[in-house]
Amino acid sequence: MKCVKTQDAVGHVLCHDITQIIKDVKKGTAFRKGHIVTEEDIPVLLSLGKDNLYIWEKTEGILHENEAAEYLRDICMNENMIQSEVKEGKIELIAEIDGLLKIDVDKLRAVNSLGEMMIATRHTNTTVKKGDKLVGTRIIPLLIEQEKMEKAKEVAGDRPILSLIPFKKKKVGIVTTGNEVFYGRIKDTFGPVVAEKVKEFGADVIGQTIVNDDIEKITKAVEEFIEQGADMVLCTGGMSVDPDDKTPGAIKNTGARIVSYGAPVLPGAMMLLAYYEKDGRELPIVGLPGCVMYAKRTVFDLVLPRLMADDMVTSDDLAGLGLGGLCLSCDICTFPNCGFGKGV
Template sequence: MKLMKTEDAIGQVLCHDITQIIPGVTKDAVFRKGHIITEEDIPVLLSVGKEHIYIWEKDEHMLHENEAAQILYEMCKNDHMHPSEVKEGKIELIAEQGGLLKVDREKLKKVNGLGEMMIATRHGNTCVKKGDKLAGTRIIPLVIEKEKMERAKAVCQDGPILTLKPLHKKKVAILTTGSEVYHGRIEDKFTPVLVEKLKEYDCEMIFHEVYDDDHEAITKGCLQAIEQGAELVLCTGGMSVDPDDRTPLAIKNTGARIVSYGAPVLPGAMFLLSYYQERIPIVGLPGCVMYAKRTIFDLALPRLLADDEITAEELAALGEGGLCLNCPVCTYPNCGFGKGW
């Protein structure tokens, strides 16, 4: 790359896009990389402030910004995503279908720490729709050392930074617990809430029963639901520390591995997560899921439907960002709630 006076650049090849900004009208390239400069181009270049201009000089040790941006894209891309057009050293990644976005944060941090390049993504563990922007990449200078890009590529040699996991339309069982509902003293208002949330993901409720506060019956109900094909079991009620709240014991007695009883999330502190035979989630849902707009259940459900195993460490990390502010107008997921994991 060589810098020369614009008036002397006739016949030379541009090595980068030239952008023209007219407030409220346009922000776009008036000349693209590879354009051969003509005499007629000189006034236009001067009008956008280019009294000197870089022209292309091939250097075997350097990469043009667009070539290097392609490398950043390759480091990020995975199944179910495609690139935007490369422009001024920038490439964006677009979702080809809906799903759960996963981000390898350590790799992302290492690449961004190399300097002269950047990758910005959405938060990981969030749902995206077809056509959503997943990430943007950019090379900062006009040219960059090949050796630096090789170091960046080495960070991702065992896999890309992004993953888009499809959501599965699971068969769901709902076990409503509590003597007050079982004996008809109050109406079951919990199940309709869950059914509506499951509809957002086209899941099918194949099993629903109401149980007294009898932990043995609830245990049998969980196992019966799984025998009937349930791929996700949701138990409502009986999740607090009152002596007659028996749902946690019932779930434990199924033989499921308890990941956590409790989560640093409000609403949703009394959340229980377990895995039966390491593949079927059995979940205990606290009462707040019935009346609060967004809770721990909204954070966990997409991951459960994507077969993305949730660990105790990840649940613990939800403490930062785990406080829902109950805004008058809910903007979730475009807010900080649940962005800690």
């Protein structure tokens, strides 16, 4: 830091805030630290009584906050994102599309542990809309060692910490089971709920098949949708452990790979997730518990965005939903802007 005459400060970086006070009109910061002085600033600065300014001296190996902020941008930024302007050592990234936001949580923690810099993101596996803010970054001091920013790049590795995966246009088949529905004793109210949820992600429901509690017929209905080109099959009904609930066994009989029957989420503990291999692709088959029909938000709302983005869900992923997996059934639902399904 050195002191120079204000007229000689053009192109230099201020090392401190400069306050402007106009009686009964204004009291605030006219120029913030880190501001690069322009020719137009000189008269204003002189009017504020600043005949001299303290400016940053360029030193080899030392970065200004705005230069260092670009390191954090590069660590975070991926496809389908745009950046804000660099200001006071801060850069934000904005979603350019609707999609599924994923965060490398371990790398995020590692970079934030270095000190003098910060990256604050939304939760991982969050559904975002075009224009949503994804992350805010900031360099804490005005000046920082370049070596430290290079260390941050090394810790983050070759791949950005954030990724934004677009949702795929999927064809969905719905298999509804239950003697009470099949024989017309009650009206099906489950299928319409599920159809509405997948349509929110741009999916096409190619059909709904209603079958009775016959394990072979349920299996056949699932397989027929796959043959018709369904990218995903959702099964409603028959998902508890009662002897006449045949859906889990029917899904297993398709030969699909069972990821998990059960998830540590309430509502939604009885969900079954499986993947059926066809032509080199793994197509999700989901057995949905009855709560999806009447509860505002369930395990299905946590898993569906990932399925729509072709983001493979593992048994470990499901196990991790236990932390934050209790929906509080608030009178006014604010999901996804709440803790449900957020975990660490």
